[in-house]
Amino acid sequence: MTLLEQLNQDMKTAMKNKEKQKLSVIRMVKSSLQNEQIKSGHELSQDDALTVLNRELKQRKDSLNEFEKANRDDLVSNLRDEIAILEQYMPEQLSEDELLDIVKATISEVGATSKADIGKVMGAIMPKVKGKADGSLVNRFVLQQLQ
Structure with missing residues (x-):
């Protein structure tokens, strides 16, 4: 199953279960994937999709770091949840x-x-x-x- 198919399936599940944050994150990732596809002019390979997902994850980790330095606890917990959702779609990390x-x-x-x-x-x-x-x-x- 490709990443996009998995995202579509999980988006439906999140809608049914009324998981607003998960739905929001999935929509952002799908949007990024579609933007990358339009920019490249061809169907994204699994590697290309992984690159986009990695970029989204890195942006959130960088933001998390900045928010922690600024003591913005209200934004930190939200970003941690988003990172956890994104990490579900990443391949298993090397030790x-x-x-x-x-x-x-x-x-x-x-x-x-x-x-x-x-x-x-x-x-x-x-x-x-x-x-x-x-x-x-x-x-x-x-x-x-x-x-």
Whole structure:
């Protein structure tokens, strides 16, 4: 089942169960997917859909961080709920050990030896872990290994 089909099915369920917040989040994601499809001019692949979903999740996490710094508890709880809903559609995240193994293997594949090679390493790793790991965590692991 594609992401869009899953969203449509869950949207119907949310409407029946009168889950307003879940319905709102699903509609926002569907809108983002449709906008991306229009922008690209072709049907979105599963990877493209995952990229859009990842972007939506990252925006909310960044907002959550800012709201927590500003002590806006009224907005923090709402965003946490939205993040939880979005995470249901993401693939299972890699554990830190699995991610570290991928980082080490990729560093040896590209022959990286210093921090100057971080671009090569990140370029090779990100397609492998797309949607399965946070980019900032990957970046931190790569930096640790290249020191």
